[in-house]
Amino acid sequence: xxxxxxxxxxxxxxxxxxxxxxxxxxxxxxxxxxxxxxxxxxxxxxxxxxxxxxxxxxxxxxxxxxxxxxxxxxxxxxxxxxxxxxxxxxxxxxxxxxxxxxxxxxxxxxxxxxxxxxxxxxxxxxxxxxxxxxxxxxxxxxxxxxxxxxxxxxxxxxxxxxxxxxxxxxxxxxxxxxxxxxxxxxxxxxxxxxxxxxxxxxxxxxxxxxxxxxxxxxxxxxxxxxxxxxxxxxxxxxxxxxxxxxxxxxxxxxxxxxxxxxxxxxxxxxxxxxxxxxxxxxxxxxxxxxxxxxxxxxxxxxxxxxxxxxxxxxxxxxxxxxxxxxxxxxxxxxxxxxxxxxxxxxxxxxxxxxxxxxxxxxxxxxxxxxxxxxxxxxxxxxxxxxxxxxxxxxxxxxxxxxxxxxxxxxxxxxxxxxxxxxxxxxxxxxxxxxxxxxxxxxxxxxxxxxxxxxxxxx
Amino acid sequence: xxxxxxxxxxxxxxxxxxxxxxxxxxxxxxxxxxxxxxxxxxxxxxxxxxxxxxxxxxxxxxxxxxxxxxxxxxxxxxxxxxxxxxxxxxxxxxxxxxxxxxxxxxxxxxxxxxxxxxxxxxxxxxxxxxxxxxxxxxxxxxxxxxxxxxxxxxxxxxxxxxxxxxxxxxxxxxxxxxxxxxxxxxxxxxxxxxxxxxxxxxxxxxxxxxxxxxxxxxxxxxxxxxxxxxxxxxxxxxxxxxxxxxxxxxxxxxxxxxxxxxxxxxxxxxxxxxxxxxxxxxxxxxxxxxxxxxxxxxxxxxxxxxxxxxxxxxxxxxxxxxxxxxxxxxxxxxxxxxxxxxxxxxxxxxxxxxxxxxxxxxxxxxxxxxxxxxxxxxxxxxxxxxxxxxxxxxxxxxxxxxxxxxxxxxxxxxxxxxxxxxxxxxxxxxxxxxxxxxxxxxxxxxxxxxxxxxxxxx
Numbered sequence: 053x054x055x056x057x058x059x060x061x062x063x064x065x066x067x068x069x070x071x072x073x074x075x076x077x078x079x080x081x082x083x084x085x086x087x088x089x090x091x092x093x094x095x096x097x098x099x100x101x102x103x104x105x106x107x108x109x110x111x112x113x114x115x116x117x118x119x120x121x122x123x124x125x126x127x128x129x130x131x132x133x134x135x136x137x138x139x140x141x142x143x144x145x146x147x148x149x150x151x152x153x154x155x156x157x158x159x160x161x162x163x164x165x166x167x168x169x170x171x172x173x174x175x176x177x178x179x180x181x182x183x184x185x186x187x188x189x190x191x192x193x194x195x196x197x198x199x200x201x202x203x204x205x206x207x208x209x210x211x212x213x214x215x216x217x218x219x220x221x222x223x224x225x226x227x228x229x230x231x232x233x234x235x236x237x238x239x240x241x242x243x244x245x246x247x248x249x250x251x252x253x254x255x256x257x258x259x260x261x262x263x264x265x266x267x268x269x270x271x272x273x274x275x276x277x278x279x280x281x282x283x284x285x286x287x288x289x290x291x292x293x294x295x296x297x298x299x300x301x302x303x304x305x306x307x308x309x310x311x312x313x314x315x316x317x318x319x320x321x322x323x324x325x326x327x328x329x330x331x332x333x334x335x336x337x338x339x340x341x342x343x344x345x346x347x348x349x350x351x352x353x354x355x356x357x358x359x360x361x362x363x364x365x366x367x368x369x370x371x372x373x374x375x376x377x378x379x380x381x382x383x384x385x386x387x388x389x390x391x392x393x394x395x396x397x398x399x400x401x402x403x404x405x406x407x408x409x410x411x412x413x414x415x416x417x418x419x420x421x422x423x424x425x426x427x428x429x430x431x432x433x434x435x436x437x438x439x440x441x442x443x444x445x446x447x448x449x450x451x452x453x454x455x456x457x458x459x460x461x462x463x464x465x466x467x468x469x470x471x472x473x474x475x476x477x478x479x480x481x482x483x484x485x486x487x488x489x490x491x492x493x494x495x496x497x498x499x500x501x502x503x504x505x506x507x508x509x510x
Numbered sequence: 511x512x513x514x515x516x517x518x519x520x521x522x523x524x525x526x527x528x529x530x531x532x533x534x535x536x537x538x539x540x541x542x543x544x545x546x547x548x549x550x551x552x553x554x555x556x557x558x559x560x561x562x563x564x565x566x567x568x569x570x571x572x573x574x575x576x577x578x579x580x581x582x583x584x585x586x587x588x589x590x591x592x593x594x595x596x597x598x599x600x601x602x603x604x605x606x607x608x609x610x611x612x613x614x615x616x617x618x619x620x621x622x623x624x625x626x627x628x629x630x631x632x633x634x635x636x637x638x639x640x641x642x643x644x645x646x647x648x649x650x651x652x653x654x655x656x657x658x659x660x661x662x663x664x665x666x667x668x669x670x671x672x673x674x675x676x677x678x679x680x681x682x683x684x685x686x687x688x689x690x691x692x693x694x695x696x697x698x699x700x701x702x703x704x705x706x707x708x709x710x711x712x713x714x715x716x717x718x719x720x721x722x723x724x725x726x727x728x729x730x731x732x733x734x735x736x737x738x739x740x741x742x743x744x745x746x747x748x749x750x751x752x753x754x755x756x757x758x759x760x761x762x763x764x765x766x767x768x769x770x771x772x773x774x775x776x777x778x779x780x781x782x783x784x785x786x787x788x789x790x791x792x793x794x795x796x797x798x799x800x801x802x803x804x805x806x807x808x809x810x811x812x813x814x815x816x817x818x819x820x821x822x823x824x825x826x827x828x829x830x831x832x833x834x835x836x837x838x839x840x841x842x843x844x845x846x847x848x849x850x851x852x853x854x855x856x857x858x859x860x861x862x863x864x865x866x867x868x869x870x871x872x873x874x875x876x877x878x879x880x881x882x883x884x885x886x887x888x889x890x891x892x893x894x895x896x897x898x899x900x901x902x903x904x905x906x907x908x909x910x911x912x913x914x915x916x917x918x919x920x921x922x923x924x925x926x927x928x929x930x931x932x933x934x935x936x937x938x939x940x941x942x943x944x945x946x947x948x949x950x951x952x953x954x955x956x957x958x959x960x961x962x963x964x965x966x967x968x
Contacts, residue, residue, distance in 0.1 A: 081854060084855060085853075092691070125855040125858070125859065128855065128858045128859055128862045129695065129855060129858040130695050130696065130858075131695065165722060165723055165825070165828060165829075166721060166722055166723055166724055166725055167725050168721070168725070169722065169828070169829075169832045172831075172832045172835050172836070189675055189676065192671045192672070192674045192675050193671050195671060195674055197666065197670070197671055197674070200666075201663060201666045201667070204662065204663075204666070205659060205662075205663055208655065208658075208659045208662070209659070212655070213650045213651050213653060213655055214650070215813060216650045216653055216655070216811035216812065216813055217647055217650050217811070217812050217813060217945070218647070218812045218813065219813060233550070237587065237588050237589065238587075238588060252710055252714075252838070252840070253838055253840065255836075255838050256710075263624060263626070263746050264623060264624055264627065265623055265624055266624055267624055267625050267626070267748075268726040268748055280835070281835075284835045284836055285836075288721050288836060290725075290726055290748075353674035353675070354674065354675050354676045354838075354840065355673055355674055355675060355676065355677060355839070355840045355841065355842040355843070356674075356840070356841075357838060357839075357840025357841050367623070370623060370627070371623075371627075373630075374627045374630045377630050377738075377739075377742045378630070378713075378742055378743075378746060380710075380711055380713050380812075380815060381813065381815075382710070382711065382812065382813045382814065382815025383813065383814075383815050383841065383844075384813040385813070386841075386844075395543075396539065397539075397542060397583040397586070397587060400583065400586045400587040400588075401583065401586055403586075404586045487675070
C-alpha cells in the first residue's frame with residue numbers, strides 16, 4: 053500500500069515554505085492544514101507514508117513537538133493512521149465528496165416537489181452587504197460592537213455550562229421579561245412576559261402565525277404593498293392572499309366580525325422621525341385580536357436573527373403546548389446578553405443615537421432627491437423607519453433600474469416587487485438610508501437619475 | 511399634574527439604602543433600576559416631579575453626576591421627561607401592561623385556530639435542565655466552554671461590523687465548506703458546500719424538508735418508534751403519517767420506485783460505540799434520493815441551535831431560490847466561530863474525548879441495569895448515540911413511571927411517546943447517559959427499579 057515514499061511526501065509538504073511571520077498562524081496549524089489539503093485533493097494518496105516526525109521537523113526547521121501535535125490531530129480527525137511503522141494517510145471509507153458527483157450515468161428522476169414552491173417568487177438577486185441605499189439595513193458601523201462583544205462574553209461567563217443545554221423553548225425568561233417591559237413603554241403594547249415568544253427574527257414569528265392560525269386554503273388579507281417575507285410565509289402555508297387597504301380601527305372591527313386574527317408586524321416604528329408617536333395596534337383596545345411581531349434586526353443588527361411574537365392572552369393557553377413542541381429555544385447566551393443590554397439601558401441609548409442619525413439621514417436624502425433627481429417623481433413615507441419610497445412614471449420600469457443600479461453597487465428595491473398584483477402605478481424605488489452615509493447621497497442620486505433616464509421605455 | 515412632591519419621591523427612593531458594596535452594581539444602575547421599578551409599579555405616578563439632582567445626590571450621599579446620568583438614561587427610555595422646571599415621570603401613552611389585562615368585560619370570542627394543532631401531541635412535561643438520565647443531552651460540563659468563548663470573541667473581532675448585516679441566507683460559506691468536508695470524512699456523505707444549508711438545529715431542517723417536498727395531504731412514511739420532532743414537523747405540514755420498518759438499501763429502492771424522497775436524520779452516529787462505522791445512507795449510492803439532516807446539538811451543545819440540511823445535487827437548482835426567500839441566514843459570528851472550531855481541529859478533538867466518555871458511560875449504565883434492575887426487561891440500542899432503551903412488560907406503564915421519576919429529578923422518556931400508534935409491546939424507558947455521571951447510575955437504577963415496581967398495574 054505504500055505508494056509514495058516519505059521523500060515525495062516531504063516534497064509535497066515543502067512545496068512552499070511555512071510562513072514564519074509573527075502574525076501568521078502557528079506552525080502546527082499551518083502544517084496540519086497543508087497535509088489535510090494534500091490528502092483531500094489527492095496529492096497524498098491513501099496509504100502514503102508520512103515522513104517521520106524527526107525528519108520532517110528537521111526539514112522544516114521547526115520543533116518535533118509541533119510535527120507530532122499536527123499528526124495527532126490528523127489522526128483524531130481520521131485523515132491518518134499511526135502504528136509502529138509510522139504514520140500513513142488513512143484509506144478513507146469513501147472517496148472525497150466532490151469528485152464522486154461527477155460520475156456518468158443516468159441522472160435520477162426528480163420526484164415531486166411542493167406545488168407551493170412555484171408561488172414563491174424569486175426576489176431581485178441579493179445585493180452585496182456593502183451595497184448602498186439597500187432597504188432594511190441599519191447603520192452597521194454605528195453599532196456598539198465592542199460593548200456587545202463584552203455583553204456576550206459576560207453572558208457566557210456568568211451563565212456557565214448550564215446554559216449550554218436546552219432552555220425554555222419559548223425563549224429565555226429574562227429576555228421575554230425585558231421585551232415585555234420595553235414594549236409597554238416604547239410601543240404601548242400590553243402584555244406579560246409569558247405572552248412573549250422569542251423567534252428567529254420576524255420571519256419565524258410570521259411562519260409560526262401561519263402554522264398556528266391557518267389551515268391550507270384559508271384566505272389571508274395582507275397590506276399591499278407589503279413585506280415580501282410575510283407573503284413567502286403565507287405561500288409556504290398554502291394560503292390564498294388578498295390585498296387590503298384599511299386603517300387600524302377598521303381592521304380590528306373587521307377582524308372581530310369575521311373571527312379573524314390580525315398579525316401586526318411592527319418592524320420599524322422604533323425609529324419615528326415626524327409627528328407624535330403612534331402606539332402599536334395591539335395596545336389600542338384591550339384584548340385586541342392581534343398577534344404582535346417584532347424584530348431586533350433593525351434596532352440591534354440583522355445577523356442577530358432575533359425577533360419575537362406577542363400572543364394574545366386569549367390564545368396563550370391553547371398555543372403554549374404546540375409551541376413547546378414546535379420550538380426549541382436556543383441561542384441562550386445571545387438572549388441573555390440582549391436581556392442585559394436592554395435592562396442596563398444600553399439598548400435605549402443606542403436607539404436614541406440611531407433615531408437622531410436616521411432622522412438626519414432621511415432629511416439629507418429627501419433634500420438630495422429634491423435637488424438632483426431631475427425627473428417627475430413623488431417621495432412617500434419617511435414618518436418612520438429606514439427607507440423612503442420614490443414613485444416613478446411607468447415608463448421607467450423599476451426592475452430595469454434596480455438591475456442597472458446593482459452594477460454600480462447601488463441596491464434600491466423595486467416597488468413593484470412589494471405588490472401582490474402590480475399595476476402600472478406601482479412603479480418606483482425603495483431607497484434605504486439606514487446604512488448609507490449622508491455624504492454619498494448627492495453622487496448616488498445623480499447616478500440614479502442617469503440610470504432611471506437610461507431605463508426609459510419609449 | 512404635580513401629584514407628588516419631591517420629598518415623597520425621595521422617600522420612595524430612600525426606602526432602602528443603596529448597596530455600596532464593592533461587588534454591588536454601580537450606583538447609577540441601582541438608582542436607575544429603582545426609579546424605573548417605582549414608575550412601573552405605580553409608586554411614582556405620571557407627572558410626579560423627581561427631586562433635583564443636587565438634592566437627591568446629597569440625600570443619598572452619592573455624586574451628582576451619578577444622579578444626572580441615571581436621569582438621562584430614564585429620559586432616553588421614555589420613563590421621565592426633563593424641562594426647565596426639572597424632571598417628571600412621563601405620562602406613558604398607555605398604562606403599564608399587566609394591569610390592563612385584568613379589566614372586566616366580555617372576553618373576545620376566540621377565532622379559528624389551525625386544525626393541525628390538535629394533532630400535535632403534548633410531550634411529557636419538560637424536565638429540568640439538570641434532570642438525570644434525560645435523553646438527548648450531551649455532557650455539558652465536559653464542553654470546552656472557555657475555548658468556545660474565545661472562538662466567538664475572536665470571530666466578532668475578526669469579522670468586525672461587516673458580519674452584523676445580512677449574510678448568505680443559506681449560511682456562512684466558511685461553515686458550509688467545513689461541514690461538507692467533515693461529513694465526507696466522518697460520515698461518508700458526498701456533497702459540495704453549495705449543497706449544505708445551515709438551519710436552526712435539525713428541527714428547522716426537517717420543517718424545511720416538509721415545506722420544500724410535500725403538499726398538504728401527502729403521506730410521509732416514518733421510522734417508528736422515531737423522533738417526536740420529525741412527527742411534529744410533519745403534522746405542521748398537514749401530512750398523513752404512516753409507520754415503516756425497512757433497512758437502508760430497501761428504502762432507497764422503494765423511494766426510487768415511488769418517486770419519493772428520503773430524509774435521513776443522522777442525529778447521533780458521530781458517537782459510535784461498537785462495531786464498524788456505518789456511513790450515512792446519503793453516501794451509499796451515487797445521487798441517492800436523500801436529504802441528509804444533521805445537528806450540532808449533541809456534538810457541540812443544544813443551545814447552539816445549529817443544524818444543517820444537505821440537499822441532493824438534483825434538487826439544488828430548484829430549491830435554491832425558494833430557500834433564499836424562506837431563510838435569512840444570521841448568527842454569523844457563531845457560524846464563523848464554529849467553522850474555525852472545525853477547521854482548527856478543536857471539534858474533532860472534542861468529539862474524540864466525548865466518544866470515549868460516552869462509551870464508558872454506556873457500558874457503566876448497562877452494567878448498572880443488569881445488576882440493579884430486578885425486573886424482567888430487555889436492553890436495546892447502544893451501538894451509537896447517547897441513550898439506551900429498556901423495554902418493560904406492559905403491566906408497568908412507561909408514562910406512569912416517567913411521571914413518578916420526574917419528582918426525583920430523574921427524566922427517562924417513555925418509549926410509547928416515540929411511537930405513532932403505540933401497542934402494548936411499545937412500553938419501556940429511554941435512558942440518556944450523555945449528561946449523567948457514571949457514579950450516579952447505581953443509585954438511579956435502584957430508584958428506578960422501585961418506581962417501576964410501584965407503577966405496576968395488577
